[in-house]
Amino acid sequence: MSETITLLAMFKDIEPASEGVEKLQELGLDDDQMNIISGIPVKNTILGRPAAITYVTRIGMFGALLGIALGIFLIYGIPYLYPLLVGGQPIFPVPQGIIITFEMMMLGLMGFSFIGLFIDSGFPSYTPKEYMPEISDGKIAILFSCLNSDQDKFAKALTKLGAESVSPVEAQQL
Amino acid sequence: MATYAKPLARPKPHAEEHEENPREHLMHDPLPRGQMNAMVMESMHETKPIFWVVTAVLAVIVVFALGYEWYTLIMQGQGVAGVTRPDYWGVFLVNTVFWIGISHAGTFISAILRVLKVESRRPFTRAAELMTTFGLAQAGLSIFMHLGRVWLTYWMFPIPNERTIWPDFHSPLMWDLMAITTYLLCSTMYLVLPLIPDLAMARDRTTSGWKKTFYKITAIGFRGTEGEWKNLVTAMNIFAFAIIPVMFSVHTIVSWDFAMASRPGWSSTVFGPYFVIGALHSGMAAVAIVLFLLRSTMKHYKYFIRPEHFGTIGMLMFLVSMAWAYFYFNDYIVPWYGGNVWDKLVQEYTEKGPLGYLWFTMLFVNIVVPWAILWNKKWRETPWLLASVGVLINIGMYIERYLIIPVGVTINRMPFTWRQYYPRIEIPMTVGTFAFFLLLYMLASRVIPLIPVWEVQEGQEAHLIRKIGKAEVSTLSDME
Numbered sequence: 001m002s003e004t005i006t007l008l009a010m011f012k013d014i015e016p017a018s019e020g021v022e023k024l025q026e027l028g029l030d031d032d033q034m035n036i037i038s039g040i041p042v043k044n045t046i047l048g049r050p051a052a053i054t055y056v057t058r059i060g061m062f063g064a065l066l067g068i069a070l071g072i073f074l075i076y077g078i079p080y081l082y083p084l085l086v087g088g089q090p091i092f093p094v095p096q097g098i099i100i101t102f103e104m105m106m107l108g109l110m111g112f113s114f115i116g117l118f119i120d121s122g123f124p125s126y127t128p129k130e131y132m133p134e135i136s137d138g139k140i141a142i143l144f145s146c147l148n149s150d151q152d153k154f155a156k157a158l159t160k161l162g163a164e165s166v167s168p169v170e171a172q173q174l
Numbered sequence: 175m176a177t178y179a180k181p182l183a184r185p186k187p188h189a190e191e192h193e194e195n196p197r198e199h200l201m202h203d204p205l206p207r208g209q210m211n212a213m214v215m216e217s218m219h220e221t222k223p224i225f226w227v228v229t230a231v232l233a234v235i236v237v238f239a240l241g242y243e244w245y246t247l248i249m250q251g252q253g254v255a256g257v258t259r260p261d262y263w264g265v266f267l268v269n270t271v272f273w274i275g276i277s278h279a280g281t282f283i284s285a286i287l288r289v290l291k292v293e294s295r296r297p298f299t300r301a302a303e304l305m306t307t308f309g310l311a312q313a314g315l316s317i318f319m320h321l322g323r324v325w326l327t328y329w330m331f332p333i334p335n336e337r338t339i340w341p342d343f344h345s346p347l348m349w350d351l352m353a354i355t356t357y358l359l360c361s362t363m364y365l366v367l368p369l370i371p372d373l374a375m376a377r378d379r380t381t382s383g384w385k386k387t388f389y390k391i392t393a394i395g396f397r398g399t400e401g402e403w404k405n406l407v408t409a410m411n412i413f414a415f416a417i418i419p420v421m422f423s424v425h426t427i428v429s430w431d432f433a434m435a436s437r438p439g440w441s442s443t444v445f446g447p448y449f450v451i452g453a454l455h456s457g458m459a460a461v462a463i464v465l466f467l468l469r470s471t472m473k474h475y476k477y478f479i480r481p482e483h484f485g486t487i488g489m490l491m492f493l494v495s496m497a498w499a500y501f502y503f504n505d506y507i508v509p510w511y512g513g514n515v516w517d518k519l520v521q522e523y524t525e526k527g528p529l530g531y532l533w534f535t536m537l538f539v540n541i542v543v544p545w546a547i548l549w550n551k552k553w554r555e556t557p558w559l560l561a562s563v564g565v566l567i568n569i570g571m572y573i574e575r576y577l578i579i580p581v582g583v584t585i586n587r588m589p590f591t592w593r594q595y596y597p598r599i600e601i602p603m604t605v606g607t608f609a610f611f612l613l614l615y616m617l618a619s620r621v622i623p624l625i626p627v628w629e630v631q632e633g634q635e636a637h638l639i640r641k642i643g644k645a646e647v648s649t650l651s652d653m654e
Contacts, residue, residue, distance in 0.1 A: 014635075039207060039375070040632040041403040043653055052404035060412050075343050078332055086344040099349050099427070106420045107356040110413055114363040117409040118394075121402045125395035133378035135398060136371075138207030138631070143399075174377060174395060 005151055006130060008169035009142045009158045014038075016162035017140040018047045023157050024144060034144035039136045056116040063112020064105050071101030128171035143169070196648045199482055200630065201293055201637040210631065213474040214372075214623045215379050220473055221620065232613040240606025243599050244319065252322050256598040260591040261580045265600035266320035268575045269607055271449075272456065273313035274354070274428055275571060279457025280306030281361055281421045283490075288414045293650065294486040296633045297478040300626045301468060302461050303365040308614045309460075310358045312607040317354075319603060346430045353427045357420055364413045367406060370396050372623040388621065425453045432578065438516035439524075439582045442509075448501040455498045455540065456571035458491045459564035464615075466561030468624060478625045481555035488554030491563070495544040502540075520585045524577055528594060532573045532581075539570035 011017040017036070024034055031050055036042065044051045075097040083091050117123065135141055146154050155166040196202050205213075247254055257264040280302040287295035318324045330341050330351055341348050374396040377389035396402060429449035432440040442448075465487065469479045509517035525533050543566050547553050554560060580595040597604075618624075636653040639646050 036400050037398050038403070039371070039398055040628050040635060041407050044400065046653065049400065052400045054401075054404045054408045056405050056408045057412065060409075074332060078340055078343065082340045084340065084342055084344070086342060089344055093344060096344055096349070099423075100343055100352055102423065103349075103352045103356045103420075106416055106423075107359065109416050110360040110363060110420075113409045113412045113416075114367070117367070117405045121396075121405045123394040123396070124391075126390070127395075129395065129397060131397045134208075136207075136375040136378045137211055174374075174390065174393070174397070 003148045004145050005148045005168055006143065006145050007151065007154060007166055008130060008132065009144070009155075009163045009166040010132065010134065011140045011142070011163055012138075013162075014042055014046060014140060017142060019161045020142050020158050020163060021047050021049060023161055024142065024154065027150075027154065027157060029144060029146065029154075033146070034142055037131065037135050037141040037143055039138055039140075042140070055120045056113055059116030059119065060109050060113035063115070064109035066112070067104040067106065067108020068101055070108070071104030072097070074104070075100045126174075128173050130169045130171050131174060132169075139164070196639050196646055198480070199637075199648065200297060200478065200480055201633050202639055202648060203477075204631075204634040205477075207631050210627055211375050211379060213477065214625050214627050215376060217473040217475060217625075218376075218620055218623065219385075225471075225616070229613065229616050232609045232616065235609035236606055236613055238606075239602040240315075240610055243602045243606065247319065247322075247599055247603070248324065254599045256596045256600060258593070260586050260588070260593060261583050261595035263320075263583055264580045264595060265576070265597045265604055266316050268572070268579050269316040269604055270313050270320065271428055271575045271579070272572055273309045273316060273607065273611075274425060275453035275456040275575075276460045276568075277306040277309035277313065277357075277361070277457065278421055278425060278450075278453035279461045280304070280309070281364070281417050282454055282457065283461060283487075284364070285414045285417050285421070288410075289418070292486070293633055293637070294483055296629045297625050298461070298465055298483055298487075299629065300365070300369070300622075301464055301624050303361070304615065304618055304622070304624070305457075305460060305464060306361045307358075307365050308611050308618075309457075310354070310361065311614070312611050313354065314358065315607060315610070346427065346434045349427045350431055353420075353424045357417075357424045360413070360417055360420055364410075364417055367410050367413060368626050368629065369622065370394065370406065371398065371628045372626060374398070375627065376623060385621070422450055425450045432582075437583070437586065438514070439509075439520035439578070439585065442505055444501060444504050444508075448498075448505050451494060451497045451501050452571060452574060454494045455491075456568050458487060458494055459567035459571075462487050462491065462560045462564035463568070466557045466564075468619075469557060472619065472624070475625070478630065481557065484557050484560045485551060485555040488548050488560050488563075491544060491560075491567070492548035492554070495541060495548070495567070499541045516585070516587060520582065523585050524581060527581075529577070529581055533577060536570045536573040536577065539566040540574070543567070 009020055011020060021034070021036070025031070025048075036047055036049065076092050079091045085091065130143055132139070132141060142158075144154075151168070155163075158166045255264065255266075283295060283302040284299040288299070318327070321327065330348070332341050341351075343349075370393065373389055374393040377386070377393040380386045380389050426446035426449065429445040433442055433445035435441065462484065465479055465483065469475045506521070510521060524530070544563055547559065547563055580597075584592055584595060586592070632653070636651045638649045638651065640649045641647075
């Protein structure tokens with residue numbers, strides 16, 4: 001059985017890169033076997049790719065619920081443990097409860113969305129990765145794995161579509 | 175058969191030279207991305223000696239005007255400040271409200287303009303977001319100055335303790351603590367999110383030294399894969415929508431610190447939106463000042479920050495100025511019409527008292543000046559003029575907070591306590607907060623790309639010029 005190799009095809013623009021993706025799909029490469037690396041976000045439909053799955057929203061929503069629980073505890077739990085009478089107001093006030101619960105909910109939503117980005121993307125990560133610094137200067141890369149024996153076939157096809165280089169890439173320290 | 179037509183303007187000689195050329199807009203004037211990145215990096219790394227001279231002067235001011243004076247305040251107590259009965263709320267709280275106001279524009283510009291997809295926001299969102307974080311830092315410091323015994327801050331936290339002293343969530347001051355803490359944390363995270371790709375760009379272009387290590391750590395391993403972008407854009411969208419109500423809540427709650435007290439001049443149902451608009455008024459004006467300073471002092475920034483951007487800010491300043499006038503009038507006429515004796519006394523003291531000239535100055539610089547200048551597109555797009563209007567508006571808004579807080583508390587229901595407030599140690603400490611804000615900004619400009627360069631490049635990718643009839647018009651592709 002032949003070994004697999006990771007190739008990085010570098011394109012100057014989005015247009016040839018999207019054609020490159022199509023070509024790789026035609027040549028039998030599965031969508032899971034490739035990844036696009038770019039300096040700006042590019043919509044998946046532009047590249048003809050399925051949308052990436054994100055859990056950031058769900059993690060954020062979980063944070064919001066946690067925030068609501070914390071807010072309710074602060075406004076109702078603390079006076080339950082230590083009642084404090086203020087100016088004839090009820091010990092468990094609803095209007096103040098709305099304010100505190102709202103602030104905690106929003107803090108939970110945004111805090112957990114932020115954490116969610118880190119969890120879902122695997123940040124921070126300082127291990128070596130396949131990458132070329134030219135990408136942040138406007139190039140767009142297709143990173144894909146194929147059988148060692150198919151390397152020439154893929155390289156030829158992508159070069160024909162305008163790839164500036166198609167070469168094996170090793171993980172390097174960013 | 176007669177043709178009924180209104181008289182038409184005849185083209186003047188050389189008129190075409192004055193027509194707007196869409197290519198003058200940043201979005202239609204792209205440079206190679208590598209070159210743009212290089213320009214942003216160069217602006218951070220090439221520093222003239224004058225920069226360090228100014229930085230050193232600011233650092234000295236911070237050490238003495240803020241650090242030493244605060245030390246004096248802590249060691250000798252609030253007696254060295256001008257606060258005494260009935261003016262226990264003085265300039266420290268004026269500064270708190272002022273700096274929170276300044277911080278509002280960062281979120282407003284970044285979040286609301288992002289939600290509304292206003293394209294001209296792209297090059298200056300980060301400059302505004304930084305203002306939010308650094309402005310809130312000054313607001314936080316000012317609260318602690320007012321607090322006096324800062325080492326007892328932990329009393330505000332709901333932690334078990336021997337004294338069974340618990341924070342009272344019935345109090346607007348506790349709501350304020352929660353709201354400002356939420357806003358500070360969330361706006362800092364909102365600043366960090368779009369910064370990650372630019373830090374990765376800086377990492378890619380820095381070869382050695384401590385900066386390489388700094389960018390390597392802060393870029394957190396970002397490469398720009400599909401999944402990373404998807405997560406980042408999703409998080410940014412959540413923040414853009416969620417931080418707007420938080421922004422509104424913060425200054426509304428700040429206003430409730432005053433409005434919840436049944437004190438003449440303060441107890442007003444319109445205080446919430448009036449404070450929010452006031453915050454935006456001073457904040458937008460501060461953005462104009464910051465953009466002018468960045469454009470004038472940072473290398474290559476004339477490419478990124480153009481008259482069109484000042485035009486956008488100027489338009490917002492004009493609208494906010496009108497809204498502020500509307501709310502101010504609302505807050506003024508209701509107690510005036512009601513004729514309550516205490517409200518009347520407060521109004522008369524504010525207008526005709528020893529500080530009456532401040533009241534007129536406030537109305538002049540907050541309403542007359544912006545209305546007289548910002549209606550004109552050409553004037554709006556003149557950077558120095560817009561920045562000058564910004565300075566005047568901020569003076570006006572500082573006066574407004576001064577009139578509401580220490581001047582407002584002078585007149586109360588116990589006339590035997592009436593006394594004019596004179597700030598003392600508050601003055602150098604106020605200067606210190608301004609110096610600290612500028613110092614933080616200047617230091618940040620050496621390590622953080624103040625232009626969100628990937629967002630500019632994304633915008634340029636989406637913009638095209640299309641010919642319709644005889645004219646070339648700007649079109650925007652939906653690429654987000």
